[in-house]
Amino acid sequence: MGLYRMAPPELKELRRQLKELLDTGFIQPSKAPYGASVLFQKKHDGSLWMCINYRALNKVTVKNKYPISLIVDLFNQLSRARYFTKLDLRLGYYQVRIAEGDELKTTGVTRYGSYKFLVMPFGLTNAPTTFCTLMNKIFHPYLDKFVVVYLDDIVIYNNTLKEHVKHLRKVFKILKQNELYVKAIQEWDPPTKVPQLKSFLGLVNYYRRFIKGYSVRAAPLTDLFKKNKTCEWDKRCQQAFENLKKVVTKEPVLALPDHTKVFEIHTDASDFAIGGFLMQDRHSIAFENRKLNDMERHYIVK
Known part of the structure; x- marks a missing residue:
């Protein structure tokens, strides 16, 4: 048409x-x-x-x-x-x-x-x-x-x-x-082509604020898009793929914030990612995390 x-x-x-x-x-x-x-x-x-x-x-x-x-x-x-x-x-x-x-x-x-x-x-x-x-x-x-x-x-x-x-x-x-x-999501077969992988990551990325440590979990898959890197689906990729399917379908729903109560901010960092999450009364409100770029990976983490 x-x-x-x-x-x-x-x-x-x-x-x-x-x-x-x-x-x-x-x-x-x-x-x-x-x-x-x-x-x-x-x-x-x-x-x-x-x-x-x-x-x-x-x-x-x-x-x-x-x-x-x-x-x-x-x-x-x-x-x-x-x-x-x-x-x-x-x-x-x-x-x-x-x-x-x-x-x-x-x-x-x-x-x-x-x-x-x-x-x-x-x-x-x-x-x-x-x-x-x-x-x-x-x-x-x-x-x-x-x-x-x-x-x-x-x-x-x-x-x-x-x-x-x-x-x-x-x-x-x-x-x-x-x-x-x-x-x-649970029945999603492992991607065999780049567009299939992009579709899967696009879907789970939609739920990233519900997933603690999303950037670290997804790193083996997102690293496949790096320049000058061989795109090879190995054991680490398969484990990351299965793990993301699991956490997207099983992670607890975030609690709604109560603005009359005290908020707690927790942060964390590793050699290749930083993250944080907001809590109230031991209930998670939101997660935020991302991978470090090549320059940031040289920063000192204590």
Whole structure:
């Protein structure tokens, strides 16, 4: 399909969103001889949302007839409750991996190249029903008891605060147990090409503030991009790869800061990296670390 014309501000936004998707490992460059056109849709807040016109692909796709609940019925279900919590899963569709071998079908064509999705993009005809099927499956025991699901929105409702807190914990436990996008990380095969390694590092880098000592853990992999260095996948690289997959999926979630309490700043340094982390009441708030450059490695560390 041909390219849609874009104004300079749209082209700037396109570059930004493509970089973000590449950095998080959601897309990769595609060599498919076909592709759908990319365009923008303006959101309610005036920002631009990148869309892909999958009309031709959707036309030949076998439709998933899984029923999606009517929102009127959901409102009726909620009418007698007093306490509500609405969870809007962040980029919910992107938590579902595209079936292996089908990635090329999702190729989008832009002025800056063609890209395929490794996760389920918006615009596919079966994306809403696929995600709804997944949500209804994992919450099946609690549907219409204290949970309703509409597309990627989850609503927990109760008559008492005590029940509400109890059921919120159940819902969070289910989300954690299913690890929707985490499973995709755990099953990630060792990269065999530079773009694959860049995609993996882009994804784990997205979570670096949750990982203590990220720069040290990732060093064997990031060192492969150094000039005048042989790009060889050895035992250290494999160990670093497996370790990063593990910590991304198992590290504890950071606590929210309480500005009425005292903060603690802890710092550390080694021969090739520096780092620090912020704590409150023995709970981690944030991590920050980076590798030292060649000049900084000559500094004295005490």
